[in-house]
Amino acid sequence: MIKLYHAAMTSSHRCRWALEEAGIQYEIERISLSGGDHKRPEYLAVHPLGSVPALVDDEGRALIESAAICMHVAELDPARRLVPADGTRARALYYQWILFAMTNLDGVIHPAYLRMLRMPPEHHRSAATDDERAALRRQLSAIGPSIAESWLLGDSFSAADVVVGGLLEWAYACGLLQGAGAAESYHARLRARPAFQRAFAD
Numbered sequence: 001m002i003k004l005y006h007a008a009m010t011s012s013h014r015c016r017w018a019l020e021e022a023g024i025q026y027e028i029e030r031i032s033l034s035g036g037d038h039k040r041p042e043y044l045a046v047h048p049l050g051s052v053p054a055l056v057d058d059e060g061r062a063l064i065e066s067a068a069i070c071m072h073v074a075e076l077d078p079a080r081r082l083v084p085a086d087g088t089r090a091r092a093l094y095y096q097w098i099l100f101a102m103t104n105l106d107g108v109i110h111p112a113y114l115r116m117l118r119m120p121p122e123h124h125r126s127a128a129t130d131d132e133r134a135a136l137r138r139q140l141s142a143i144g145p146s147i148a149e150s151w152l153l154g155d156s157f158s159a160a161d162v163v164v165g166g167l168l169e170w171a172y173a174c175g176l177l178q179g180a181g182a183a184e185s186y187h188a189r190l191r192a193r194p195a196f197q198r199a200f201a202d
């Protein structure tokens, strides 16, 4: 069975969500970052940088990089339609939003998120600065029209929503999403999905 090396509220959480959306059977190997599991030789043999996530298939082959894992998982059951058809405009936008998430959105959200991890839980929602909120609002203005009432690609939910949504979950946790307009309601719709709730249940 596929195994996800996972630590809660890290990049691996979007992969767990993708697995839930794709309806794939998987097992979880929990990695304690505070306990240093990720730098032990056994895990370095799976992920050479000692970061989470890593996905290991039935044949023991590892895949790293959370967005690549989400995109791969999304292809495992074509009936779930998590990936638009090859060569279509929707497929082009699918690539666009996933790369946008991992470059533009992550660049704004990640620093606030890392700061949040060093704060006591009662201060998590105030980890972001006003400058970071403004920077995120600017980035989100690019996707605002797409997500006001639908998913990123319209009526069809896709793995692009998982990758973007996973980052918005971080943004929400550290207080970056307040006042972000359409992105706030989009995030609330993402959170209401049963697969999201199963993935983030613990």
Ligand SMILES: N[C@@H](CCC(=O)N[C@@H](CS)C(=O)NCC(=O)O)C(=O)O
Pocket: 009, 010, 011, 012, 033, 038, 049, 050, 051, 052, 053, 064, 065, 066, 067
């Ligand atoms: N670009 C990578 C980032 C992976 C990453 O930095 N993971 C963090 C947790 S979100 C981690 O494991 N940090 C500990 C470390 O790298 O030592 C991905 O998206 O998979």
